[in-house]
Amino acid sequence: MRICTPGMILAAKALLDENPNVTDAQIVTHMNGNLCRCTGYLPILKAIRQAAHGVARAKVKELSEFKVVNHSVPRGDGLAKVTGSAVYTSDMVVEHMAWVKLLRSPFARARILSIDISAAKSERA
Numbered sequence: 001m002r003i004c005t006p007g008m009i010l011a012a013k014a015l016l017d018e019n020p021n022v023t024d025a026q027i028v029t030h031m032n033g034n035l036c037r038c039t040g041y042l043p044i045l046k047a048i049r050q051a052a053h054g055v056a057r058a059k060v061k062e063l064s065e066f067k068v069v070n071h072s073v074p075r076g077d078g079l080a081k082v083t084g085s086a087v088y089t090s091d092m093v094v095e096h097m098a099w100v101k102l103l104r105s106p107f108a109r110a111r112i113l114s115i116d117i118s119a120a121k122s123e124r125a
Contacts, residue, residue: 006084008034012048022052035102 008031015022015030022030027048036044080086 004036004084004086005081008036008044009082012051015048016052020052022048024049027052
């Protein structure tokens with residue numbers, strides 16, 4: 001599983017290197033192993049589609065030029081997210097904090113009949 005922008009950029013680059021004429025369905029299938037923590041997936045799919053079609057990158061304007069409502073504004077944390085240096089709350093460690101692990105079900109619908117927590121209990125600090 002890849003997390004956030006750096007993983008998505010690498011996955012998208014690998015996909016486009018393999019197949020520059022990629023379809024939306026192929027993009028969705030290829031990017032399935034990515035977990036996005038800050039946005040929906042549609043803008044990411046749109047960006048990959050645009051990259052596949054050679055859409056030129058727009059020049060980023062100074063923030064002072066964006067003073068009107070309903071206009072896109074460059075994100076101040078974009079560089080940190082792209083380089084992987086952004087710190088999220090899930091990256092922080094605090095004494096006595098609870099830990100959670102993401103587990104995706106291989107089933108679209110299922111009934112949980114039991115949960116064995118013995119391994120999780122044995123790893124407590």
